[in-house]
Amino acid sequence: MKKTNLILLVSLMLIIVALPLVAQKNQITCSGSTTVLPVAQAAAEAYMDKNPSINISVRGGGSGVGVAALQNGTVDIANSSRPMKSKEISACKSKGINPVAYAVANDAIAIVVHKSNNVKNLTVKQIRDIYTGRIKNWNQVGGANLPIVIVSRDVASGTFEVFNEKALKGDKVDGGAQMLASNNAIVTTVSSTLGAIGYAGLGYINDGVNVVTVDNVMPSEITAKNASYPLSRKLYMYTNGNAKGEVGRFISFIQSAEGQALVKKQGFITLN
Amino acid sequence: MNIRKLKNKLGIAVLTSSLIITALFLVVFLARIFYKGASVLSWEFLSAPPREAMTAGGIFPALVGTFWLTVSSISIALPLGVLTAIYLTSYGKPRWFVRIVRIAINTLAGVPSIIYGLFGMAIFVNLLRFDVSLLAGAMTLAILALPIIINASEEALRSVPKDFREASLALGATERQTIQRVLLPTAFPNILTGAIISIGRVAGETAPIMFTAATFYSRRLPQTPFDEVMALPYHIYALMTEGTHAAKQVPIAYGTALVLLCLVLSISAVAIYIRYRIRKTRKW
């Protein structure tokens, strides 16, 4: 009995040694933004249905996770709901990675509040003051006398980065804010918390929350595409170098009419 | 006198209620998981991959992933653990080395699982360039399971009556022969129990595999040790925190939890049954 265990161990080790990174083709790994996740997953399913020999593995974690993975060289496609920062691009280049961006959808970051909240519009400045803790009560922006509960995303989130850049202009979020891990978590929390305010990609908005206009512009397909909505953005997939082979075909698929129909089905806005 | 009797009654009532509260929690807990999870349970759930952005379909790849992670990590940890236990019980010299080994075992047992995950990520995924893979996850889990297996095997070996060993040596067998032909076979069922218990533990761990092996969605089953895998515990976590359609996915998370619970509990039940059978059939 001892001997069989030993043989098992030795053979296991031999297998480990004799199988260096075999069979990594026909496999695409894709990770990053939770905003892009539903698009990536739906597209992966459709693509795998059409090409049964390919396997696409999809992971979330946040745009930061995808960008970091691209830089570490551990992933084929980095999903990002924000453009890569110049710091990140130069860091990649210094490691020999050349990030190339492919836009796969349009999106708008909607500001959401509880259904019972009667505040209908906020300026970008008001949003900033709320999130940095300078405005603490809804009655300071025309609402009821109710303390504001700030709901935000954690550091890995691309949605947070875009929100930070466009609404907060780099200011620090108040320390009492709830840091959640996904768009979905924000919508769920806001829908069940009276005084909450949150932000999420358009694809995640449902009937459980009210959408607030920003500078009197409502986030929609049109206002996102023509960028008249202040918090609009594109969703990206980054690859190392130009996307070739299966990866290239996959990305082209997403950008094609069929792929864009999936984008729309998931609640996002098509590229054009 | 009466006050003392009253205190006595009260005290015993408090003690009883602490167990009742604990039991109550367990009941509510299990009932909730069963109730919410049973609604999604079906043959398709267990045998098909997820479909339609994780709102339909099943968890088959996660079952397979958990299976492979568990089997491979235990097959690494078991030989190492048993051999170490043999050393500690039968050879055990020099003394200072034994003491260091024991400290190491106890310390390892107390290391938080997230630190195992970090270690696995730093060494197996990054340094050795295994990337996020079944192999990296299995090796990380193996180190986690090692202290459990060593302790269980040591107990098993120590519970073999001394006379067995002495009789064997008296008949002229060497230490090694005694270990291989007498001690191990006798201790085997208890060692097995320990291995089974650690299987249950390993199957439910999330933090060690978060950065070393697990992925959110992959249709193909792992074909080489270098593939990423889906896993039951990670699936629950990912659905709850990164899920895209909560209404459909929370029940799936419950269903996955139900499957995982049943798996872990039935594994423990098997271990307990084996232990029970041993006690019955053995006369010492």
Add this chain to the structure above:
Amino acid sequence: MNRIIMKDYKEKLFKGITYVSSLFVIVFLFGIIVSIFREGMPLFDVVSIREFLLGTQWYPTHEDAEFGTFTLILGSVYVTLGALVIAIPLGLGSAIFIAEVATPRIREIAKPIIELLAGIPSVVYGLFGMAFLAPLIREWFNLSTGLNIFSASIILGIMIVPIIASMSEDAISTVPKNMREASLALGATKWETIVRVVVPASKSGIIGSILLGFGRAIGETMVLLMVSGGSAHIPKSIFDSTRPLTSTIAAEMGETVIGDLHYRSLFALAIVLFIITFFTNMLSELVFLKRRAR
């Protein structure tokens, strides 16, 4: 002559193999310690230890990043203490009940209950906390969110009840029978016997179990990741959300690039975590040793 040599080499080989296997445990532990120190220590070239441990601002990804972990450590401590508040009464109470009050039939049911609780994976506890308990607490107490110290302490507490219960029960049941009998013979009630004789006699076992529970709770990741809420500020009430050490590491690790400052700061957190759990375990070892010496 040959047979003896053959046997001898097999003996030595086998002994050598077991010896080498035992080395693995040491190598692994050493590897874990070395790797977290190696990846984490470089942070302290940039950030002073004092700022790291006492600073209250944790903004690792900001333009001018700040790495103050005081709120994180405080969060871990609060949740763990909260868990102990729940787990000690329930765990110790159950242990005493099983050892002293329960009939053998009840014991047959009670022990498996504890073992069952011990076998539930932490992520399932987290699921229960996040999807069932937190919304309930939010409604009952009219809060803005149920993901806070209170909810996390409850779930974490139940999670460590088995640790405290089974170790304490072990300690209590090894108290010699004659001590109990003597106490009862002198006219003490059962409760008085428990409180004044049995529990003090098993004191070190009980304390050891509490320390182990503490160590387990402070190192727990999944439950806290899912139930404690995630805001990194100094909690002002038990209904505030918090961000313990472990969930910070788990939540942010994927986002870091290997070798950058944020990456190192998370490993530095791991160093702090490791030191805390290491000392807790050492302490409980000592306590158990004291007991064995009696």
